[in-house]
Amino acid sequence: MKCRFCSTELTSKFADLANSPASNSFLTEEQLNKAEVFYPLRLFVCDKCYLVQIDEYKKSDEIFNNDYVYFSSFSRTWLEHAKKYVEMITEKLDLTSQSKVIEIASNDGYLLQYFLGKQIPCLGIEPSSNTADAAREKGIETIEAFFTEEFAENYIQGRKKADLIIGNNVLAHVPDINDFAAALKIMLNDQGTITLEFPHLMQLMEYSQFDTIYHEHFSYLSLHTVNIIFDHFGLRIYDVEELPTHGGSLRVYACHTHADQQRLSSVDRLLEKEKQHGLLDLSTYQCFQAKANQIKNNFLFFLLEQKHQGKKIAAYGAAAKGNTLLNYAGIKPDLIEFVCDAAPSKQGKFLPGSHIPVVNERKIKEYKPDYVVIFPWNIKEEIMNQLSYIKDWGGQFVVAVPELEIV
Ligand SMILES: [Zn+2]
Missing domain, CATH: 3.40.50.720 (NAD(P)-binding Rossmann-like Domain)
Structure with missing residues (x-):
């Protein structure tokens, strides 16, 4: 198996949680009498770019079944988080009724609804039809699609690119991270900003959050690795914040490599912090399994x-x-x-x-x-x-x- 980003042969194991069924394949009483499909739940770390990633396994529709899809608006904490973000980013980027905001994996419109309230034009891109419908009911324009390079190429024909692209908890879930980064590049206006939130690998390791590993979660990301990936695709991270959400997440701000945004000291500070925590040292990754075992046993x-x-x-x-x-x-x-x-x-x-x-x-x-x-x-x-x-x-x-x- 090769690294999903840099194609280096993967030889270093990060965690092996044995076999488990897809986490969303809930069973009916009748199904309890039938055989259940288990998939290996194993992660590797790339020796070169330190992308922690799930082992390849036979893909099945079962893993991506949409019957039990999560509606973001069910969580009050998450709604509060979204509202605060919209206030902050509107002011920071000076967004107006002339701007365009696009959210990837916009779910039921839990976040875009706050842009709508400010009369800032917005669009959601959401693959699951039941959450997309819920967003439309709130009056949010939503395209039912996966966000890929092909989608982006088609979308921009005759349409305005985005001044702000938002991706909350989606980067870790895309199977092809390179295709996703290429699509971001295509959809972004010359001086536009991308903000992505994803669980921070440093926190996962620091707090042994092995239970955040599951089949739909393909990548486990540090700023170091996301920085390398973006750089490769002509994008540049110019600011980063540490957030308490999902056990410790990062919010990165990115732009085109040659855009005007100034790189803030937060980026180098966090890259240094990751280095201090051993994220550029393979042996740190190799200690993870023992910690996970101890928590499980306790x-x-x-x-x-x-x-x-x-x-x-x-x-x-x-x-x-x-x-x-x-x-x-x-x-x-x-x-x-x-x-x-x-x-x-x-x-x-x-x-x-x-x-x-x-x-x-x-x-x-x-x-x-x-x-x-x-x-x-x-x-x-x-x-x-x-x-x-x-x-x-x-x-x-x-x-x-x-x-x-x-x-
Ligand atoms: Zn790699």
């Missing part, structure tokens, strides 16, 4: 011990993170009896691999578990507030990553 030990004492354990959030952890740890419904999720499309189904039933939150109130494990730890504050009533019967929250925490 969590498993906790569950076994509590179960032995007759405690009741449930969970909240049927998210990809939970599935990675559960399947790597081999946890089944005898240890965690059910998981609650707000999405009605998941309720009544079973988690892939672990077969833990997904139920409505009401079940927590009826069952009164001693422990509620929170899988989406990146929004744990929001969930703890929402479920604060478990304290009435002495219930406690459990978070497994980056280390076992009981609150």
Whole structure:
């Protein structure tokens, strides 16, 4: 297998989480009687450009099935984040009713709705039809498509290029990162800006967030690597911010290589920080697996011990993170009896691999578990507030990553 960016032969393993089913292939009761497809969940790091990437595996429609697509507007924290961003960027780039904003993977219009409110022309590009429909209902122009070089070439025929291109949590999910970068270059106006947000590999390594590894997540990115990729495609990163979202993300600001934007000191400062954290040293990457194993084992030990004492354990959030952890740890419904999720499309189904039933939150109130494990730890504050009533019967929250925490 070769590096998806620079084609160097990949020989260094970053993490091996054995086999697991696609994280969104929830099962019906009937499907529990059938065989389930498991794919290897293995990451490599490129010795040359340090792009951490998923091993090739046989692609299946199952991995990209859209039945359980995530609606961004379901999370209040995320909406707040989007609103703040729009305020900030409108002022920073001096966007007006003459500007053009394009968001890639615009989901249900959770972000573009705030541009619409400011009368700034915007367009969403979104491959999944049910979220695209939800965006259109908000009055947001949305094209149902994957963002590729071919799409960009066709789009710009007779149309205005973008003054601002936004991509939140999409860069890591594209299978062909080179094609994506080339498409960005094509769609961007001469003096336009691209902002991309993606989980920061440095945080993933620092906090051993191995449960953010799943099949749909192709690349795990540092500023160092994104900088090299952009440079290769005639783009230049001129500013970067560290954000607390998704366990620690980066927001990079990029422009055409020869555009006027001045490179700010934030870029060199963060590149240096990554170097200090060992991100330019292969041995740092090779320590990751042992840390992941320790977290997995501590969590498993906790569950076994509590179960032995007759405690009741449930969970909240049927998210990809939970599935990675559960399947790597081999946890089944005898240890965690059910998981609650707000999405009605998941309720009544079973988690892939672990077969833990997904139920409505009401079940927590009826069952009164001693422990509620929170899988989406990146929004744990929001969930703890929402479920604060478990304290009435002495219930406690459990978070497994980056280390076992009981609150
Ligand atoms: Zn490479």
